[in-house]
Amino acid sequence: MREIFTDTDSARVGLFQSLLEEAGISTFLKNQYSNNMIASGGRMSDVVLCVINDHDYDAALEIIKEAATGGEEQTEEWICSKCGESVPGSFDLCWSCQEPIKADLK
Ligand SMILES: [Zn+2]
Structure with a gap:
């Protein structure tokens, strides 16, 4: 032990x-x-x-x-360029409008 x-x-x-x-x-x-x-x-x-x-x-x-x-990087949010909602970093699509994350934000 x-x-x-x-x-x-x-x-x-x-x-x-x-x-x-x-x-x-x-x-x-x-x-x-x-x-x-x-x-x-x-x-x-x-x-x-x-x-x-x-x-x-x-x-x-x-x-x-x-x-x-x-864990910190995962919780970093990105802002949807289409509807402006903030989306958890673990999501590749906006939860609100399904707009995919921009490559330059990743
Ligand atoms: Zn959106």
Whole structure:
């Protein structure tokens, strides 16, 4: 077992965990601090995401990197030249009037 990602935001760690599980990588979550410390100190605890099999580490790291840095380009919108609607970057056609994306906008 190998630790791959640590964050105090358990929702973020959980998101990465589900991405890895979808890719067929077995994972394990643990808290860095004991429950006693959390209860007494009121301090945010780090959640640690681990891969069960060490040989999955590199593939898992790639997935996490992609999830952490990617996605921004995909959500970039383009403006339809025909009707002026803004269209999500993942669309090749305007959702409103079916005008195809201009090549120079791509
Ligand atoms: Zn349009």
